[in-house]
Amino acid sequence: MLTKGDDFPIHQTPEPIAFSGTDRNFYDRYFFNGYQPDGTEFFAIGFGVYPHLNIADAHFSVIRDGIEHCLHASRVLNMERMDISAGPIRIEVVEPLKVLRVVVEASHGIAADLTFEGRTFPIEEPRFVYRNGPRAFMDYTRLTVNVRVSGWIEVDGVRRTLAPGSVGTRDRSWGVRPVGAPDPQPIVPNRIPSFFWQWTPLNFEDRSVFFHVNADSEGEPWNTRAVILPDGAGPSGGRHTSEAAMEDVVMIPGTRHIASATLSIPLAQGSAKVSFQPFLTFLMRGIGYGHPEWRHGGYKGELAVDREDIDLSKVNFLSPENLHIQALSHVTLTLPGEAPVRGMGVFEQLILGPYRPYGLG
Template sequence: MLTKGDDYPIHQTPEPIAYAGSDRNFYDRYFFNAYAPDGSAFVAVAFGVYPALNVADAHIAIVKDGKERCLHASRVLGMERMDIRVGPIAIDIVEPLQVLKVTVTGTEGIAGEITFEGRSFPIEEPRFVRRNGPRLFMDYTRLTQNVRASGWVEVDGERIAISGWVGTRDRSWGIRPVGAPDPQPTPGGMMAQFFWQWSPINFEDRSVFFHINADGDGKPWNTRAVILPDGAGPEGGHHTEAATMETELVPGTRHAKRGVLTIPMEQGAATVTIEPTGNTFLMRGIGYGGEWRHGALKGELAVAREDIDCANFDSNDMSNLHIQAISKATLSVPGQPDQHGIGVFEQLILGPYRPLAL
């Protein structure tokens, strides 16, 4: 059961806040993205606390004209989890589970104020639990919510108005590998294969969510699809674990050229056709890998800018495998007119995956 407290970074276990515990790899994270209606501009934010490592970090990335301009910040947590600020990047919880605001005080040419307002009550995804050999690799809970975004961002003196934008935010807490790797590897505990797709899509009056984690043979170990009308409450929408995604890869890469999501419904199957626009967000820009990986100890306070060419990059470089492709989408539901929308197609494929001949 989700409560208002779940929107604060004070969890201690992979379960809702009513329970307590500890683990070296425990984390508590915010994620936000938003994009222009035509997909021409995109912003993403991540903010995490790592209680056992006593570290907090925050990141913002702005994608426009083939460039990804990032601001990274990290500090010693000081064991105070209610201070949701790292250097110039801060989060305000205006209304738990409904309205949150990100503020970036001008630093290294980047600034902004963005308000994210939920289109419906957030969904609680199935709990993610996975072991590699004897090692607990992940064990966490995540809520996800499509949003309408407003405000502005500024990069090197160019102000981008955020008006009519939509996007997605999530909150996850639990156990994932964070910070520096353990000095002694565990035999049989190394991650040799990982398949992940996530596609939250915004349509005119509803949202569609889909995610899948699968093993190398394509068998899902965590998956869910949801069709959620605007204004839906905690028990609203259509939820199923029987949805499937057919993916066509860009030749020679592990990134999708196109995806077709099929969602079983009582009146017949709904389909969502997802077509990346060519604008790609590299997730390392907000700490998913790279020098500024989540939980890395950078000292009392460290802030740095990073600029990434996200139009021309080696798609097979390990650091570039994890992406969000800004995508146009078409929703077809039996007996209803088609709807056109926009969202992201997040992808990370490591190791073998037989359904795609990898």
């Protein structure tokens, strides 16, 4: 089947763009977040295309006054991957790898118009490949960049323009990971499912810091990297990378989330230190991650749009759908021989199953 994408020189196989190999779990995803300089408002957007499921879905979520307001949308893709929209939510690629715009047309009391401009050329993270026995669980590539954000968000008739200095992060990932309906065929031999993920994209006045780690239940990383790069950094040069960064964390008792943390990144002249003080919790279910009703790639019919409001003061953070979070944090970066600098960023956390280093069973 021919689609609009076939008129662009972007093919990776002999087939039309409508087809992406043969794995039914292939996906192509946009993610954005942002926050006011004083941390009073946090928002995030997710948009996913699932070519072999023939579905696209989008989510917009903003925290105001302790409530996470969420707009969910899902539609049949009709194999047209160049249409980056679902219901009232659409993405415009203004300048590839540099400027993107997200528009939420008024729906269910929510609307927005946001522009995300990269502070640097995006970083390409190490390829994520993980198997459960013989079965490929994940195999994907991701680019990440911190951004300056402008525009406005409206909830129930109250429109707020983002203050100058609003920042955030966006990423793009594509490849294979579980999407749509769960696989009914169990892994043989049976094993206790576990997954450990932390990601910390951080914005400082003149630079960005990134750290991520996927690890097994014993704490052995299978994908990790830290990056420090100045504003304006291009595709190469001007950045420091390390696969040997280490974390010390203090957990919130009785939860799977941190109360505070310190990240150490080795440098030639010593170690960079980043301290984290989380102060606002964003539920990733608000943009579909682990959502019981709005699972990524789930079939909702030709078009479905709905709103959800989550009172964060009443959330049970031990419920499975609430384990995956982004904790907006005040952060302090200390480099050898330099005065500490303050910034802001997120500490994304998802710990499923046992994780021995934290004493989690």
